[in-house]
Amino acid sequence: MNSPTQSALLSSYAQLKDRLLDCTDEMLAIENIRGCGCEELREKIRSNAFNLVVVGQFKRGKTSLINALLGAEILPVAVVPLTSIVTIMTWGEALRIKVYFNDERVSEIKPESLSEYVTEKGNPKNIKDVREVVLTYPSPYLKDGVRLIDTPGVGSIYEHNTDVAYQYLPKSDAALFLLSVDQPMSKAEMDFLKDVKEYSNKIFFVLNKADYLRENDLKEAIDFTKNALCEAMGSEVRLFPVSARLALEGAMAQSGEMLEQSMLPVFSKDLNRFLMEEKGNVLILSVTNNLLRSISQAELELELELKSLTTPLEELKDKIRAFENKKGEVSQVKRDFEILLEGEVSRLAKGGLEDDLQRFVRDLMPQELAHLKDQFELNKGLPLKDLRSALEEAIIDHVKQAFITWRALEDERLAKAFETICKRFTTKINETVDELLRYSSQLFSVPFDTVRAEALWSLKSGFYYRFREQPVGTAIIASTLTLALPKFIGDKIVLKKMKEYLQRVVTMQAARAGTDFEERLDKSKLDFRWEMFQKIDATIEGIASAIEKGMTQRSKGTQEVEERKRLLAGTTGKLDEIKNRLARIKAAAESANKG
Numbered sequence: 273m274n275s276p277t278q279s280a281l282l283s284s285y286a287q288l289k290d291r292l293l294d295c296t297d298e299m300l301a302i303e304n305i306r307g308c309g310c311e312e313l314r315e316k317i318r319s320n321a322f323n324l325v326v327v328g329q330f331k332r333g334k335t336s337l338i339n340a341l342l343g344a345e346i347l348p349v350a351v352v353p354l355t356s357i358v359t360i361m362t363w364g365e366a367l368r369i370k371v372y373f374n375d376e377r378v379s380e381i382k383p384e385s386l387s388e389y390v391t392e393k394g395n396p397k398n399i400k401d402v403r404e405v406v407l408t409y410p411s412p413y414l415k416d417g418v419r420l421i422d423t424p425g426v427g428s429i430y431e432h433n434t435d436v437a438y439q440y441l442p443k444s445d446a447a448l449f450l451l452s453v454d455q456p457m458s459k460a461e462m463d464f465l466k467d468v469k470e471y472s473n474k475i476f477f478v479l480n481k482a483d484y485l486r487e488n489d490l491k492e493a494i495d496f497t498k499n500a501l502c503e504a505m506g507s508e509v510r511l512f513p514v515s516a517r518l519a520l521e522g523a524m525a526q527s528g529e530m531l532e533q534s535m536l537p538v539f540s541k542d543l544n545r546f547l548m549e550e551k552g553n554v555l556i557l558s559v560t561n562n563l564l565r566s567i568s569q570a571e572l573e574l575e576l577e578l579k580s581l582t583t584p585l586e587e588l589k590d591k592i593r594a595f596e597n598k599k600g601e602v603s604q605v606k607r608d609f610e611i612l613l614e615g616e617v618s619r620l621a622k623g624g625l626e627d628d629l630q631r632f633v634r635d636l637m638p639q640e641l642a643h644l645k646d647q648f649e650l651n652k653g654l655p656l657k658d659l660r661s662a663l664e665e666a667i668i669d670h671v672k673q674a675f676i677t678w679r680a681l682e683d684e685r686l687a688k689a690f691e692t693i694c695k696r697f698t699t700k701i702n703e704t705v706d707e708l709l710r711y712s713s714q715l716f717s718v719p720f721d722t723v724r725a726e727a728l729w730s731l732k733s734g735f736y737y738r739f740r741e742q743p744v745g746t747a748i749i750a751s752t753l754t755l756a757l758p759k760f761i762g763d764k765i766v767l768k769k770m771k772e773y774l775q776r777v778v779t780m781q782a783a784r785a786g787t788d789f790e791e792r793l794d795k796s797k798l799d800f801r802w803e804m805f806q807k808i809d810a811t812i813e814g815i816a817s818a819i820e821k822g823m824t825q826r827s828k829g830t831q832e833v834e835e836r837k838r839l840l841a842g843t844t845g846k847l848d849e850i851k852n853r854l855a856r857i858k859a860a861a862e863s864a865n866k867g
C-alpha cells in the first residue's frame with residue numbers, strides 16, 4: 273500500500289472534493305434544488321477521468337514506475353521487451369482485472385494470469401486479440417479519476433508494440449515520458465517525443481534507474497538528458513531522476529528512508545500539484561460555479577413561491593399569462609437550435625469524416641500494395657495454396673493495424689470537432705435559460721443573482737469523453753472474404769487476385785469505419801440535444817411549479833400560508849449556508865492554483 277507521505281500529498285484535492293460532495297448531497301436533499309442538474313454535477317466530480325499515459329522506449333522501466341507509484345508489484349516487468357498491451361489502472365476497492373477483446377468480448381481474469389494477456393511472451397503478436405486490459409486497485413493515485421495507463425515500449429523489434437503505444441497517444445491528458453540512465457537519449461526517442469508533444473498538453477519527464485549511478489555520474493546524465501530535452505521541446509523542461517526499483521522496494525518494506533532515496537516523492541509531489549491544478553482549476557471551480565448557479569436558481573424559485581403566496585390573484589394571473597407567452601418564444605429557440613445542430617453535425621459527418629476517410633484510403637493503398645509486393649517476394653517459393661494464405665493473412669494483419677491506428681486519430685479529431693459544436697450551442701442555450709430567469713425575476717419583481725458558470729460540457733472531460741466512450745468496432749472483416757482460386761494458376765495471377773482482394777478489404781473496412789463513426793456522431797448528437805432541451809424544460813418547470821405551489825397553498829387558508837412562509841425561510845437560510853461553504857471551497861481551489 274502507499275506510504276503515509278504519498279497519501280498526504282494527495283489529500284488536499286481529495287478534501288476539497290469531499291467537501292464539494294457534501295454540499296452537493298445537502299443540496300440534493302432540498303426540495304427546490306431537485307432538477308437543477310446536481311446529480312450530474314455530483315457524478316462529474318465523482319468520476320472525472322484523467323488519462324495519465326506512461327510512454328517511452330522499450331525497457332526504460334515504464335511498468336516498474338507504475339508499480340512503484342501504486343506501491344505494489346502488480347504489473348509484470350522483465351529484462352526483455354515485455355508489455356505488449358495497454359493496461360489501464362483505475363480506482364476500485366480491490367484488485368480486479370478485466371480483459372477487453374477486439375471483438376467486444378470481456379472476461380475477468382486472476383492477477384496471476386495477467387502476464388498471459390499483456391506481455392509479448394504470454395501473448396505474442398497479440399494472438400489473443402486483446403484490445404486493452406482494465407485493472408482496478410485501491411491506490412490514492414487513482415482515487416480522483418486519474419487513470420494511469422501503461423503502454424508498450426516503442427522502438428523494439430516488435431513493431432506492433434510501437435503501433436499500440438501510438439494508438440493511445442491521442443487519449444492522453446498528460447503524458448509521463450520515461451527515459452533511463454543506462455541508455456543515453458537516442459534519436460528514436462527524440463522522434464517519439466515529437467509525436468507525444470503533438471497529443472499531450474502536459475509532459476512529465478522522468479529519468480529512471482537513478483540507482484545505477486553515483487552522484488556525479490547521475491548529475492552528468494541529468495544534464496545531458498535535460499539539454500537534449502530542452503532542445504527537442506524548444507523550452508526549459510524539468511527532469512525528475514527516480515529509481516522505480518528503490519521506490520517499489522521502499523513502499524513494500526514501508527521504509528520512508530528508501531522511498532526518499534528513490535526520489536519518487538519529489539516527482540509525485542509535482543505530479544500531484546499538477547493534477548490538483550488541472551482538476552482544481554478545471555473541475556472544482558467549474559462544479560462549484562455550477563452549484564452556485566443552481567442555488568441562485570433555487571432562490572429565485574423560492575422567492576417566486578413567496579410572491580405567489582402574497583400577490584393579489586388578478587395581478588398574479590396577468591403575470592402568469594405573460595410568462596406563458598415567454599414560453600412560446602423559448603419553444604421557437606428550441607426548434608431553431610434543433611435545426612442548426614442537425615446541420616452542423618451532418619456537416620461534420622460529410623465534410624470532416626468522409627473527407628478524412630477518403631484521404632486516408634488514398635494514402636493507404638500505395639503503402640498496402642508495396643507491402644503486398646514485399647510479402648509476395650518473400651513467400652513466392654511456397655506452394656500456391658500456402659502462398660495465397662500467407663498473403664491473405666498479411667493483408668488482413670496490415671490493413672487491420674492501419675485502420676486501428678487511423679481510427680484512434682480520427683476519434684480524437686472528431687471528438688474535438690464535436691466538442692467545439694457543443695460548446696457554441698451550450699453557450700447559446702445558457703443564454704436562453706438566463707434570459708428566462710431574468711425575465712421571470714423582473715416580471716414578478718423578485719431578486720435574481722446571475723452566476724456565470726462555464727458549462728461543464730465545454731470541458732475536455734465532458735462531451736469529449738462522452739463521444740469517445742462509445743466504442744468504435746475494431747473487429748476486422750470476417751474471413752468469408754477468403755478467395756477461392758482455381759487450382760492450376762501461376763504466381764502472377766495469385767498476386768493479381770490478391771491486389772483485387774486488398775482493394776475489397778480496404779473498401780469494406782472503410783465503409784465499416786465510416787458507418788461506425790456516423791452512428792456514434794448521431795448518438796452523441798441526440799444525447800446532447802436531449803440534455804440541452806432538458807436544461808430549458810427544467811427551468812420552465814421550476815418557475816411554473818413554484819408559482820403553482822404558492823397558489824395551491826393560499827387556497828388552503830392563512831394558517832397554511834404562514835406555515836409555508838416559515839418553511840421557505842428555513843430553506844433560504846440553508847441555501848445561504850451552503851452558498852458560503854461553496855464560496856470557501858472556491859477560494860481554496862483558487863489559492864491552491866496559485867500555490
Ligand SMILES: Nc1nc2c(ncn2[C@@H]2O[C@H](COP(=O)(O)OP(=O)(O)OP(=O)(O)O)[C@@H](O)[C@H]2O)c(=O)[nH]1
Pocket residue numbers: 328329330331332333334335336337348349350351352353354355356423424425426480481482483484514515516517518
Ligand atoms: N536498477 C534498476 N532497474 C530498473 C528500474 N526500473 C526498472 N528496472 C528494470 O528495467 C527492466 C525493464 O523494466 P520494465 O518496467 O519492464 O520496463 P518497460 O519500460 O515497461 O518495458 P517494456 O514494457 O518492454 O517497454 C526490468 O528488468 C526492471 O527490473 C530502476 O529504477 N532501477
Ligand SMILES: [Mg+2]
Pocket residue numbers: 334335336349354355422423424425
Ligand atoms: Mg512495460
